[in-house]
Amino acid sequence: MSMSERKTIDLEQGWDFMQKGITKLKNILEGLPETQFSSEDYMMLYTTIYNMCTQKPPHDYSQQLYDKYRESFEEYIVSTAVKTQIAYRSQTMKQHLLRLSCSEKTPLVVLPSLREKHDEFMLRELVKRWANHKIMVRWLSRFFHYLDRYFIARRSLPPLNEVGLTCFRDLVYKEVNGKVRDAVISLIDQEREGEQIDRALLKNVLDIFVEIGMGQMDHYENDFETAMLKDTSAYYSRKASNWILEDSCPDYMLKAEECLKREKDRVAHYLHSSSEPKLLEKVQHELLSVYANQLLEKEHSGCHALLRDDKVEDLSRMFRLFSKIPRGLDPVSSIFKLHVTTEGMALVKQAEDAASNKKAEKKDIVGLQEQVFVRKVIELHDKYLAYVNDCFQNHTLFHKVLNRSAFNYVGLALKEAFEVFCNKGVAGSSSAELLASFCDNILKKGGSEKLSDEAIEETLEKVVKLLAYISDKDLFAEFYRKKLARRLLFDKSANDDHERSILTKLKQQCGGQFTSKMEGMVTDLTLAKENQTSFEEYLSNNPNADPGIDLTVTLQIFRSQSSCRNGNLDLLDMKHLIRCVEVFKEFYQTKTKHRKLTWIYSLGTCNISGKFEPKTVELIVTTYQASALLLFNLSDRLSYSEIMTQLNLSDDDVIRLLHSLSCAKYKILIKEPNTKTISSTDYFEFNSKFTDKMRRIKIPLPPVDEKKKVIEDVDKDRRYAIDASIVRIMKSRKVLGYQQLVVECVEQLGRMFKPDVKAIKKRIEDLISRDYLERDKDNANMFKYLA
Incomplete structure (x- = not known):
């Protein structure tokens, strides 16, 4: 049928037809005896709206239908009866209308059914009504779809789905949300006390708070969550005040951890996920933050006691709990x-x-x-x-x-x-x-x-x-x-x-x-072992290079100035040893001419044949001890000063080696007078009567206290390190104050040692005297780098 041939549908007639369809939908939702919508029913309702919206003015009823769409929801929610006055102009519409109105029972409307119920029954009714309302919105939005497609888009009006949900929000939700919130919170507290509740019901109720926001969370947060969090704080505050007095620290923590676990479980089952951090924060604050010090410092069960008694599991729980609260690990x-x-x-x-x-x-x-x-x-x-x-x-x-x-x-x-x-x-x-x-x-x-x-x-x-x-x-x-x-x-x-x-x-x-x-x-x-092999080959190939005694040389290539401080090239005047040194020098020069040999006699060892009257005994001694003993091949009796002069050693070294040879276990030398200590007025002679049950004996030197020497060496190296650090800092900064220079110097050197502030100050003065730095003329605490 063409537009010109189509009969005009007036507003009252068309709306009466639509209202019958809406009543049928309400009956279906209420569970009343009703046949389901056929595809023909649906098409007739859709076409009626289409026709009423596409008639020429003044019969374009788009605005009126948009208003009536909203009113039909309001009527269903609020009013107590449905008008049924029908006028027919079309035989087709009449037939469909008869089919749509097979049941004339008036459904129970929304608000009255909610007002007469309380607590959990009211929640169940709300969930049911909300579910029905969403179905009704979905169906009516289909019947009135032509309005959504053209009229609403042109006028920038809220779409049909939004209008339908807004009606429920303004007429139902705003009236009951306070009662609903209180009922839900009451059920949550019952569950916290160990009672069984219908979690699925709470999930459906709280979904209403979320869905009613139509994409925004403000209704859920303002109308439910704020009060729920306040109640949570109050609930756990009451619990904590009792537990802290009654329970040991481990028992209290077990309860706290269980509470946190249950609150997370609560979120998983019916609260919105966005509530989790806020909810846990409240529980943590009341159970942990408020009582942190009191809990951790409990006399017989607090943190110290748990550490003392090796309660690893309880400590693990403590760290887990307190790592979640602000600055919670400070006291721990x-x-x-x-x-x-x-x-x-x-x-x-x-x-x-x-x-x-x-x-x-x-x-x-x-x-x-x-x-x-x-x-x-x-x-x-x-x-x-x-x-x-x-x-x-x-x-x-x-x-x-x-x-x-x-x-x-x-x-x-x-x-x-x-x-x-x-x-x-x-x-x-x-x-x-x-x-x-x-x-x-x-x-x-x-x-x-x-x-x-x-x-x-x-x-x-x-x-x-x-x-x-x-x-x-x-x-x-x-x-x-x-x-x-x-x-x-x-x-x-x-x-x-x-x-x-x-x-x-x-x-x-x-x-x-x-x-x-x-x-x-x-x-x-490793190189030294190879070097010894080469030296032995050199001796076998050069008969003139015979050192006269067996010689083993261990080479250490020293890599710093501090490593070379032990040697003294002018130490010995013994022809045998001098010959050994010369032979090895000649050999070493065949390998390299770029390295200087420094002999550290204090670390050498010698095997000497001691020809005593009872028997010959092989003596294992240090190079110093050997040097002292060899002096007695030339003289029967020597004074302390004579030995010291010939060995060219310090008093301390001479005292140590003479003590080892005349006052210790093996008395190779006889000392006059016969005392236990060495004096500069003493005399020594070879003990020809000496003997021992062993054929070979090792004569130890008293251990030298290396500590003083090491500390002196390290202090010297530290002076160089501080100097280098100050110069590095000043070179990059050019001008710097005393305090900042000290701070940066300590920071640079802190990885190896903590430099003393007085030492840094002394090094600064030394660098000034050596023209690396200068003081500012106007400010004595400000230094300039001199290039």
Whole structure:
């Protein structure tokens, strides 16, 4: 039928027809006896709207139908009866109208049915009414679809779906949301108390708060969430105030963790996901933040007690819980740091007391310090590092990034605690010296610790970790280097692989510059063995180069100025030894002319045949001792001053070697007068009556105290390091104040040692005197760099 032939439908007639269709839809939604819509019914209703909207003015009823669409929802929600006055102009419409109005029962409208119900029944009715309303909106939007397509778009009006939902919001939701909110919160609190509730119902109710916002969360947040969070705070505040008095710290934490788990579960089942962080924050605040100090400091069960009693599981829970609240780890890490520091200081005191007892008994002190103290510190570090790792790497409850920051946080407390007592030292020995001695004992042949290769590797790894806490790393390096030199030169190293392994670990920890000298020494040892083979070949091929005695030379290529301070080329005047030195020099010059040989006689050894009257005994002595004994081949009796002059040694060195030969276990020389100490007025002669049950004996020199020498060398190196640092800083900054210069210098050098502020000030003055820097004329605390 063409537009011109189509009969005009007036508003009242058309709307009466539409209203019958709407009534049928309401009956279906109410569950009343009603036939379903056929495709013909649907098309007739759609076509009626289409026709009424496309008639020529004044019969274009688009605006009126748009209004009636809204009114039909309002009527369904609010009114109590439906008008049924019908007029027919079209036979087709009449037939469809009869089909649509087969049931004349009036459905129960929305608001009255909600007003007569309460609590959970009211919630169920609301869910049902909302579900029906959404279906009704969907169907009516289809009937009136032509309005959505053209009329609404042209007029910029709200679309049909929005109009339908807005009617429910304005007429139903606004009236009941307060009662609904209170009913929901009441059910949540019942569930918190252990009662069973219909979670699916709550989920459907809370979906209404979300959906009614039509894309916005303001209704959910303002009309429900705010009150729910307030109630949550009040609920857990009541609970916490009782628990904190009744429960131990572990029991309280178990309850807190269970509460947090249940609140997360609540979100998963019926609250909106956006509520989770806000909800957990409220619970954490009331259960943890409010009572943090009171909980952690509980006398018999708080953080300190858990650390003392090794309650790893409870500590893990504590770290998990408190890492989630703002600054929650502050008190935990403070207690942790104090506890570890206290245990560490107790180890220092134990070692001090043991050292005092040993000293009184005149027994070995250093052995005790390095074996017991260092081992106990390693065990302490293992224990608390495991705490830190276990508590922060096994989280499933919290986010990994947070774990990492929490791990660093408590790891820092561990670091600060160990820095306190690891830098104390024991009985006059610094921790740097003790660590170096501990390593030496593990790495040398015949050390007191009998460990497997795996255990040695593991122990060395732990020693290097401890080194990170020691401020005087350069002092450790010098002590370690001295001991390494002795192990290598005297073939005391148990395993070359272990020597290289610890150097690799030290390099990773402290950098390549830290280990460069030591790595060179290990490499030189291999070269020295090859060099000895070459020397023996050289002697066999050159009969004139015979040194007269067997000579083994260990070469160490020294790589710094400090390494060359032990030698004295003018030391000896013994023809045999001089001949050895000359022969080796001639050999070495055939290999290279660019290196200078420096002989360190203090580290040499000699085998001397002592022809005593009872029998001949082979004496294993140092080069110094050999030099002193060989003097008695030329003279029967020598004074202290004569020996000193001929050996060209210091008083201390002469006293040490003469004491070893005349006052110790093996009296190779007879001293006048016969006392236990060496004096400058003493006389010495060869003891021809000496004998021993052994054919070969080793005559030890009293151990020299290397500590003073090492400290002097390190102090000298530090002066150079401070000078270099100041010059570097001033070269880049040109002008700088005293305080800032000190700060930057300490920061630059802090990785190897903590420079003393007085030492920095002294070096600044020295650099000024050497024209590297100058003071500002107007400000004495401001320095300028002089290029």
